[in-house]
Each structure stands twice: as structure tokens, then as C-alpha cells.
Amino acid sequence: MSSAVSTEGTRSVANGELTRSQRLDRLPFNKLHGRLLGGSGIGWALDAMDVGLISFLMVAIKQEWGLSTAEISWIASVGFIGMAVGASMGGYLADRIGRRNVFALTLIVYGLATGFSALSTGFWMLIVFRFVIGLGLGAELPVASTLVSEYAPARIRGRMVVLLEAFWAVGWILAALIGYYVVPQENGWRWALVLGVVPALYAIYVRRGLPESVRFLEKAGRIDEAEASVRRFEEASGIEPVPSPTPPPAAKPSIKALWEKRFAGRTVALWLTWFGVNFSYYGAFLWIPTFLVAQGFPMAKSFEFTLWITLAQLPGYAVAAVLIEKIGRRFTLATFLLGSAASAIAFGQSSSESAILLTGCLLSFFNLGAWGALYAVTPEVYPTTMRATGSGSATAFGRIASIIGPLLVPWVHDNYGTGTTFVLIAVSFAVAMFAALGLPEWKGRELQSN
Template sequence: MSSVAEPSVTEPAQLTRSQRLDRLPFTRLHGRLLGGSGIGWALDAMDVGLISFLMVAIKKEWGLSTGQVSWLASVGFIGMAVGASLGGYLADRIGRRNVFALTLLVYGLATGFSALSPGFWVLLAFRFVIGLGLGAELPVASTLVSEYAPARIRGRMVVLLESFWAVGWVLAALIGYYIVPKDNGWRWALLLGVVPALYAMYVRRGLPESVRFLERAGRIDEAEQSVRRFEESAGIAPVPSPNPEKVTKMSPKALWEKRFAGRTVALWLTWFGVNFSYYGAFLWIPTFLVAQGFPMAKSFEFTLWITLAQLPGYAVAAVLIEKVGRRFTLASFLLGSAVAAMAFGQASSESTILLTGCLLSFFNLGAWGALYAVTPEVYPTMLRATGSGSATAFGRIASIIGPLLVPWVHDNHGTGPTFVLISVSFAVAMLAALGLPERKGKELQNS
């Protein structure tokens, strides 16, 4: 007797391939996709997180000014802005998996070579190239996972993907604590960035291409084979699928058509506010703590504990996003972030710094998870990666401005006003998030 279950009597005689994916339970292939994409995500986070620790060591070794160190942080985000926009555009045209693997290769090699930098300007150039790869990877990976996830758990799967960011940031904190303070420690830390380049070879061969992309590209046999592999993994018999209707390719200008313009504005403003707040705060927390008189090792230890608070933030967001919806979860975590940022700016003792820092980390990263879950759901298949990449790219503008503006405000006005600014940015993002569509449990749009 076959181990593959027959379709139920209530199941339609024909389902689209997207509907066939949506009816599946979570299988080992979903787990493999989530884990494979998540490892790339964690490596990305490790690279971004390392710069917050490297800035302290490089500034001391090379005698850099605060402005130069700010540019080391921001130039990577300039690259990420370009990479996010370009990566999303390419993913809608040559495939999600291909772009994902290429971005890992680019930023992995560039990070490894940056360890050999003889001076500030060479390192600055490498940070830009690293940013190109990092920026393109994130929206592409979340789009790929979103397009395979069953509708009823799609948001949760994308939040779990985002939770790998905390794993990468914790790795960065551990490297920062144990390796960076040693002689040439920052160079050894950067050499670890070669790992993503090696991992890119697995991604290219081990992860599936998006079924929705394959259909739109006319590669119907490949799309059917991919769906059947997931159905076999779930023990569910395939049903016939009609070939998809031909859809006119959408240019990036379509983001501003009447039906998309409102959600594009809301999405871009949310991304802007979250990026400004997150990178304005977390890249500088170790430096701010040193400025308050804490030894470098102690500031790194505080940052490690604050980073660990990201994990329960993701866990709670993953539960809420399928219970109460994407929009409410995102807005609630952004509100919590705004309040926590205000409290962190007033903290002075070790205990209050740790408590408010952990709360800021909890709410902020929970908001990130919800934002990545809702972003691929905003647009149809032919515009999904382009729209996600464009929103990410606009947000990266804020991640450029934040690391430049925040230390200036801190040096001239102190910690309190600095985190008032960050709190206001969170509040703006919260208001914008209320304008996003709610698609909890709904099928992804194809047109």
C-alpha cells in the first residue's frame, strides 16, 4: 500500500501549485529550507554585528576620529542600500536561490580580504563591497522562505528565519568578547567572514528555487517537481495543477501604481524608522558604554547579555504573529521599543543599563521579525522581491544616517537626548506600520 495519502473528498480536483504548497504541514524539507536560509542569515548578522565591536578596537589601534569610525559603520549600509535594491530586482528575474548564493559569495570573500587592510581607506572600500552582498541577501532569503511556507504558518516561519539574526549577533558578541581585545584580534575576527563564501556552494546546490518564480519563468516541469518533492515529504498525493496564466512583467515603477502606492509609503517609512533606531543604537552601545567609563571588556560583556535578549523577543513575536496578526504584532513591538529606548537613555547603574538594554533588544528584534514577515506579503509574485528589496534599500538610507547622526547627538547633547531621538524614530515606524495590509493566513498574491 502506498504511504502517500489520497486527497480528501472535499479537496478540489485542481489546485494551483501555490495552493498545493499552502495545504501542506510543516515537513523536513521546510525545516531544511528554513535552516539553510537561516544559516546564511546568521552569518550575515555576524558580519554586521562584528563592526560594532571592531570600531572600538580599530579606533584605538589606528587613532581614528569619531567621524572616521562613523563612516566605517555607515559605508557598509551605503553598500547595503544599493545591494538590497539590485538584489531584489535580480531575484525577480534570475531567481531567488541564485541571487542568495551570489550574495553570500560576495560578502564572504570581501570580509576575508578586509582582514588584510593596511589602513583606513582600504578597509572602507571593503566595507562597501561587503555591504553590497549583505544588503542583497536579506530580502531575497525572506522572499524565498515566504514563498514556500504554508499560508497558516508563513509569518511564523519568516520570524523564525529572522531569529537567526540573533544567533549571528550572539556569535559576533562572543567573537567581540573573546577575540577582538587580543593583539590583531579584529583581523582574526574578519577572517572568520570567509565562512559565508564556502557556505554559498551549499546554498546553490542544497536549497530549492521558488516555485512561483519557476512558473513565471516558464519552467513548469521544474516547478512541478519541486512541489511534488514537498508533497512526498508530507505524505500527500499530488493533484493536477493548471498552468499559470501569463502575467506581464512588472517594472519597479509599479510600486507607485494606485493599488500599491499607499502600502509602499507605509512599508518604506516603517523600514526607515526601524533601521535608524536599530543601527543608531546597537552599533554604538559598546562605544557609549566605554565613554561612560566602563572598560572595553565590560562593555562587550554588557552587549553580549543585551544581545541574548533578542532570542525571547523573536520567540514571542513568532507566536503572536499567527495569533493576533502581523500588523498588531509589529506595531506593539515598535511601541515597546520606543518606551524601552527612552528608559535606556535614562539608565545609569549597571543593573538598570542591563535591564533596559535587554528590554530594548527584546522589543526591537521582535519588531524586526514581524517586519520581515509582513514585507514579502505586500506585493504579488512578479513584484515581490523587487518590492521587498526597494523597501529594504530605503531603510538602509536610515542605517547610513543613524550611525553618523547618533554619535554627533551623543557627543553634543548626551545619552538621554540621543535615546529620545531613537525613541521618536520607533514611534514614527509604529504609526507607519498601522497602514500595512494584514494578510494573516491568506494565500500570497500572484498578480
């Protein structure tokens, strides 16, 4: 290749030179991409397992401690308060000290806190641990998606991030299996939390086995490390390296930059999309096992239904991974959100076992496909110097909805019934759908540098 095509946020490179980002974009998918995706994905799955477990633990803890619905709601929501704080802090720190370092740190924080929460002797002790767990969980997700996005070749970047998000389904399925087989046993909810120590152990591998972002290394002035990392990926693909220019000095990450004229519209659209998706997802899925028990199903049967509904997440991710590189991020996201809204209304009107399973699976299929598309588009909205900050801020704003949802939804359910509850959830999906149409389309384009 003798020249590179210039895209928004990159400068034209001549004389046979390619930027390191362009060198990464020209590569085919290789074993190092697979290792990065798998390594980040396992951390993502462990994160999902922890979040998913609380929906099963709430049923058991409420019965054992005799808690009210309001108290159980706070056990769910306080974790999301921590996630809101963690997402904002984690994104900013990832732009300052590196994606990999923050990723490993978050695994340690929420892994140890989850293990210690198994020793909780009462409501307030568990509340404190759930907040700390949330700090780690909230910081990890935007950082992991940013790291994968910055290594993925442009033509398959969206697909790789959707596949990363698909590990969420793996983690939630693990949570459903633990909920079904472990939680109903004596002290089962405590043993389920003990399993949450695994992420802390996995952090050792993350710190040593995953690469740091090349774009971050360049912006930090660590040019030799950036070059060595790119060459490892080129060698894995059997492609000869070419010269790369020295990148210009980078500005420090700033929250204020999200609201500059160039980015303000994107920020509003992204934040509203995150808000609507979080409210709908956590308002529905955290409470489905409890709602089913309230309808008269035994706890074990409720958990079985939830396991089958969770399995429908996997084909949702698979379809989204295909469509996102064919019809684009924005249209894929909006389509899956529309399907989510329709499925939510149908689920709220279902009463028979077969109807609950069918509509629940459709809700799971469309909702998690939408999550995959949302995580794919989010890192593409901002340039390198503010990518993790922007992703973390959008995630943090979305977590406000994940705090409100688990508090408001059971109140609506108790006072107005299941049908009205899921109409509310459908409206939230619709708000997210219209906001998503205002996001930029970055299919097949190089990530912005400046």
C-alpha cells in the same frame, strides 16, 4: 480536496485542481520546510555576524589607528550605503534570475570581501571593502525572506519568517562572542574578519541544497521544475499530488509598479516603517559598546554587557513568532515598536550597571521582535512578479536610515548626551509604529500571484 478557496491575487480553481501555490499552502510543516528554514537561516546568521562584528571592531580600530569619531562613523555607515544599493539590485535580480541564485551569489560577495578586509592597511582601504561587503549583505536579506515566505504554508508563513529572522540573533550572539574573546587580543579585529570568509564557503551548499521558488519558476515558464519541487514537498508530507493548471504569462518586474494606485499606499507605509526601524536599530546597537566605553566601562566590560543584551533578542523573536499568527502581523509589529520606543527612553536614562542591563535587554527584546514581524509582513505586501523587487526596494530605502543613523547618533550623543540620543531613537520607533498601522494584514491568507 475538490476545490480551492479563491483569495486576492489568485483565480478560482475548479474540477479538482489546485494551483501549485495552494498545494504548498495545504501542507503541514515537514522536513523539507525545516531544511529550507535552516539552510536560509544559517546564511542569515552569517550575515548578522558580519554586521554585528563592526560594532565591536570600531572600538578596537579606533584605538589602534587613532581615528576620529567621524571616521569611525563612516566605517559603519559605508557598509549601509552598499547595503542600500545591494538590496535594490538583489531584489530586482531575484525576480529576474531566481531567489536561490542571488542568495548564493550574495554569500560569495560579502564572504570574500570580509576576509580580504582583514588585510586592510588603512582607513580608505577598509572603507572600500566595507562598501563591497554591504552590497552582498544588502542583497541577501530580502531574497532569503522572500524564498522562505513563498514555500511556507499560509497558516504558519508569518511564524516561519520570524523564525528565519531569529537566526539574526544567533549571528549577532556569535559576533558578541567573537568581540568578547577575539577582538581584545593582538590583531584580534583582523582575525575576527578572517572568520567572515565562512559565508563564501557556505554558498556552495546554498546553490546545491536549497530549492528555487516555485512561484518564480512558474513565472519564468519553468513548469516542469516547479511541479517537481512541489511534488518533493508533497512526498515529504505523505500527501498525494493533484493536477495544477498552467499559470498565465507573467509581467516583468518593474520598480514603477510599486507606485501604481493599488500599491502606492502600501509602499509608503512599508518604506516609512523600514526607515524608522533601521534608523533606531543601527543608531543604537552599533554604538552601544562605544557609548559604554565613553561612560567609563572597560572595553571588555562593555562587550560583556552587549553580549547579555544581545541574548535578549532570542525571547523577543520567540514571542513575536507566537503572536504573529494569533493577533496578526500589523498589531504585533506595532506593539513591539511601541515597546521599543519606551525601552529606548528608559535605556537613555540608565546609569547603574543593573539598570543598563535591564533596559538594554528590554530594548533588544522588543526591537528584534519588531524586526521579525517586519520581515514576515514585507513579502506579503506585493504579488509574485514584484515580491522580491518590492521587498528589496523597501529594504534599500530603510538602509538610507541605517546610513544616517550611525552618522547622526554619535554627533547627538557628543553634543546633547545619552538621554537625548535615545529620545531621538524612540521618536524614530514611534514613526515606524504609526506607519506599520497602514500595512495590509495577510495573516492566514494565500500570497498574491498577480
